[in-house]
Amino acid sequence: MNGSGTSAALAIETSGLTKRFGRQTAVGSLDLAVPHGSVFGFLGPNGSGKTTTIRVMLGLAGASSGRVRIFGQEMPGHLRSVLPQVGALIEGPAFYPFLSGASNLHRLDTADRHAPAATRRRRVGEALERVGLTHAANKKVRAYSLGMKQRLGIANALLMPRQLLVLDEPTNGLDPQGTREVRSLVRSLAGEGTTVFVSSHLLSEVEQICSHAAVMSAGKLVAQGTLDELRRVGLTHLSIQTPDAEAAWGVLRRLGLEPDGSEAAFDGQVSTPMNRPELLPEDIAAALVADGVRLRGFVVEAGSLEDRYVELTGEGFDVVQ
Amino acid sequence: MSSDAQPVPAEADRQSPESVDRPVDRPVAGPAGRLAPATPENNRPSAGWALFGSELSVLFRRLRTWAMLLALAAVPVLIAVVVRLAADEGGPGGGPPFLNQITQNGLFVALTGLVVSIPLFLPLTISVVAGDTIAGEAGHGTLRYLLTAPAGRLRLLAVKYGAAVVFCVAAALAIVVAGAVIGTILFGTGPVTLLSGDTIGVGESLVRLLLVAAYVALSLAGLAAIGLFISTLTEVPVGAMATTAVLAVVTQIVGALPQLEWLHPWLFTHYWLSFADLLRQPISWDAFGANALLQGGYIAVFCALAYSRFSTKDVLS
Structure with missing residues (x-):
């Protein structure tokens, strides 16, 4: 200055x-x-x-x-x-x-x-x-x-x-x-x-x-x-629709993402916050396809800073103490 | 509130010639020089007396301070009025020393007021002021703003203790002045017969009274240092005040137990009532010296304790 x-x-x-x-x-x-x-x-x-x-x-x-x-x-x-x-x-x-x-x-x-x-x-x-x-x-x-x-x-x-x-x-x-x-x-x-x-x-x-x-x-x-x-980190959220949800979840984990939900509770859908800014959506899609995950839908959603904040700090009264 | 107002005084204004800034040898590191656009006061902090002035003004602008000084001044007034009324009905009997001499010379009202106030009233008011020093700021939350100003922890302690000592002097003077005034009004003045049997004039007896006031203020300075230390231990001013006052009373009780006589010379209350030596001709300074030494020891120890506690204390109030 x-x-x-x-x-x-x-x-x-x-x-x-x-x-x-x-x-x-x-x-x-x-x-x-x-x-x-x-x-x-x-x-x-x-x-x-x-x-x-x-x-x-x-x-x-x-x-x-x-x-x-x-x-x-x-x-x-x-x-x-x-x-x-x-x-x-x-x-x-x-x-x-x-x-x-x-x-x-x-x-x-x-x-x-x-x-x-x-x-x-x-x-x-x-x-x-x-x-x-x-x-x-x-x-x-x-x-x-x-x-x-x-x-x-x-x-x-x-x-x-x-x-x-x-x-x-x-x-x-x-x-x-x-x-x-x-x-x-x-x-x-x-x-x-x-x-x-x-x-x-x-x-x-x-x-x-x-x-x-x-x-x-x-x-x-x-x-x-x-x-x-x-x-850029906070506003993007990826959700994938696939019959191979479990495999998709595994791939996402391997890529260092933190997909929501446990392996058992998939309903043809996996979603994850895009918490690795250097990881581009197209690379994720390529990695999924390379692992034989069949993609029905692949959506990169814009969230809000609030979503990102809540995601980082916890929801409602469950805020981490 | 206009957004284009300048909060920053112009550079030229800040170099006012009447500024009391004193150059201080403090080399400014490169990064500070880089960030501070070479404002002169960044390099030359003032001596810092303004904070002491501010402390005194805050102390003496409080209603509480004046209420305490008035209460102290009321002690000799009450004594004088009661003695006056009793004298009309046939004269006093018993009571504290000097009480019988009040009717002969009004100046003894001041001494009687001090003797009556020393065990409880004076320590109580000193405890309030000394216990409030740091804990009061913490209680208000202003301590964090003083320290980030930055006041400096050592400087703040010194200012606080200095103001407490000023209050000790004011408290002793309140009794002496009120006593002398009401005594003169109700009983008149005249040459004073000292404990040694000599007689001195009114002028010299006033000097002796001020000497006694100084002795009492000195006696209380040790207690003020103890209060300062206790005040650094808590954020609840009332707790620090009560602890200090209780300590003063308990120490006097211990001082009255003959079984603990070996301990007595070490108690800060030991010489509190020993100012009679100042009322002899010639003045015997032995008690004054011993008291000064004792109080000095207490002041040194408890100010050091206060600093060691306060300098590393996490200010979370």
Whole structure:
């Protein structure tokens, strides 16, 4: 973004990041790669380790093993020089209820030694204006609605010019207008070159604002890439109609696909998610025919990101814990 | 909210000359230089006193803080009024030391107020403030935002402890000032006869009163360090406050058991009431020195414990 040929650099990089609480593994060997300048969607059901990952990334919690680099610098070793460039909203906003919105921002700004005192008042005012809270600046936070607190939390992340914004569920508690505003805010920040890391369980949100995404499930990273890459994997589903269903199932397994159902329960139909992007449909058809599978129907279906997400993270209340 | 507003102050504005930024020798690694477009404040963090100022302002803008200081100030007022009413009916009998002298000199109201408050009221208020330091931030959830600002864990602890000590001073002063004022109003002032039999003027006796207040604040600083440590152990501020207060009371009970006399010199409450030496002529500094040494030991040990706990703590609140 500075035109120095470093656009390929990663804003956030984790390698083998693991966080255990006692015997429970909250995050297991996570390899995240958040490209510089991207709007990165961090997806996953509740309890899949998103917030824990963010806490470890920002040095609030220590990693059990593995590494985190932000802007190529090891965390938490370089926390003092890295964090002033990072604005964060972590697991919802949190403020002193007995102080006004402006006083709260003022207070948190003094904690950053890189934030100049001379411009503090003006920066607080601008951050409040940017999230549309100027009218409530002098109101005690105790009297704020959930949505207003959420906006104030985003304002706190915008107190200083940031290279990276980490927003954990930024639209939580916001009404539809607020959600739209946050979306346009994220877009405009990204337009200025800020890398935005958004965790969310709202797929539509991620589809609308993100250029990249990763999907977490039960503490593991199950997919990562540009949104197009994820769609290419996620949006295709193959279903085959054949009298030789069992043989077809075997061939698909051999090719590394994960066909639905067990061998016994075929009814002339086998379907599988196309979870190997390098495997083209025509090659699958050729492999099936070569193995003597008689094809009656061969359909590559477009699904949705939601299908892919559910496929990766589990259905309904069966979400992997 | 307009999407084209600039959240970023212009570069020129951030180089304000009146900025208190102090250059700090911190080499910026290549990658940071690459990513941060060479903003001056990225290289020159301020000394960080603003956070201490903010901490004091948050502490003293809380209703709770003023309620506690007022309650402490009410102790000598209550004593003075009761003694005044009793004196009209034939004079006081018994009670804490200095009580009989109140009617002769109003300044003794302040001393009596301190003596009455030291066993329970003062430790209680200190426990509330010290127990709230880290656990209170954790309870509000603001701890994670302070730490990602980044405040720095050591700096945050130092600021929190500093503010707690300021409250110790304020608490002792609240009693002394309220006592001196109400005593002067109800009983008047005059030359004070010290424990050694010498007599000093009103001006010097006020200095002695402030010395006693300093002694009491110092006595409480050790307890504040203990509270700070306990506060790093929990996310429930009330738990940290109660534990600290109970510890102060239990320690005083242990200090009153003759069977445990060998332990007494090591208890942080041991010299709490030994400020009588400051009321002699010439002043005997022995108790002050011994107390300072003891409290210093407690402060060093418990601040170190607090740091060792807090520096590696997973902040999950």
